[in-house]
Amino acid sequence: MLGRLFRPQPRREAAYRLYTRTVEAARRPVYYAELDVPDTLDGRFELLALHMTLVLRRLSAAPEAKDFAQEVFDAMFADLDRGLRELGTGDLGVGREVKRMASAFYGRARAYERGLAGAEDLDDALRRNLYGTATPSAAAIEAMRAWSEAAAASLAGQSVAALMAGEVEFPMPAPRRKGDADAE
Numbered sequence: 001m002l003g004r005l006f007r008p009q010p011r012r013e014a015a016y017r018l019y020t021r022t023v024e025a026a027r028r029p030v031y032y033a034e035l036d037v038p039d040t041l042d043g044r045f046e047l048l049a050l051h052m053t054l055v056l057r058r059l060s061a062a063p064e065a066k067d068f069a070q071e072v073f074d075a076m077f078a079d080l081d082r083g084l085r086e087l088g089t090g091d092l093g094v095g096r097e098v099k100r101m102a103s104a105f106y107g108r109a110r111a112y113e114r115g116l117a118g119a120e121d122l123d124d125a126l127r128r129n130l131y132g133t134a135t136p137s138a139a140a141i142e143a144m145r146a147w148s149e150a151a152a153a154s155l156a157g158q159s160v161a162a163l164m165a166g167e168v169e170f171p172m173p174a175p176r177r178k179g180d181a182d183a184e
Contacts, residue, residue: 015071017166018055019079025170026051034175035143036136045101046108046130050148052076053109055168057116058155065160077102116152147173 026047032039037047052072059069080101084094108129115122126144127136136144150171158169 014166019075036140
């Protein structure tokens with residue numbers, strides 16, 4: 001029994017690796033410095049939610065990856081739980097906060113999915129969720145929409161086997177051109 005507990009779990013390790021690489025992509029400074037995403041806990045959560053939505057969307061499209069998608073989702077919420085504890089959230093409050101974050105994630109994932117499918121306006125979903133109370137420029141919204149569509153297309157072209165091995169590539173977001181903010 002103890003042998004199973006300490007045995008390497010390659011699938012779980014790959015899920016954590018995929019999650020970690022997704023977090024690294026979501027932390028690129030260009031989002032905060034050039035694309036008006038607030039560099040706050042909320043802004044970082046919103047970028048993570050967008051990136052994870054794209055990854056989980058791709059994994060869910062492949063029948064052989066549905067269970068793996070759940071492992072990646074679990075890795076994300078285990079990390080968020082750990083992060084809350086490190087920030088000093090008490091044991092009794094962590095569960096409530098994680099539930100609130102899960103509900104927020106599901107709502108955002110639904111909005112982004114509908115936006116990417118053309119059922120809703122993706123710009124509105126980005127403005128409402130990614131930017132929250134911030135006031136992004138029209139150029140930033142346009143750049144994030146273009147990036148979201150490019151990232152979805154890029155992920156659609158990546159092999160499920162590579163994703164299930166923990167490998168993922170996100171396109172680099174294009175920074176606003178000089179003068180874009182001035183044109184508004």
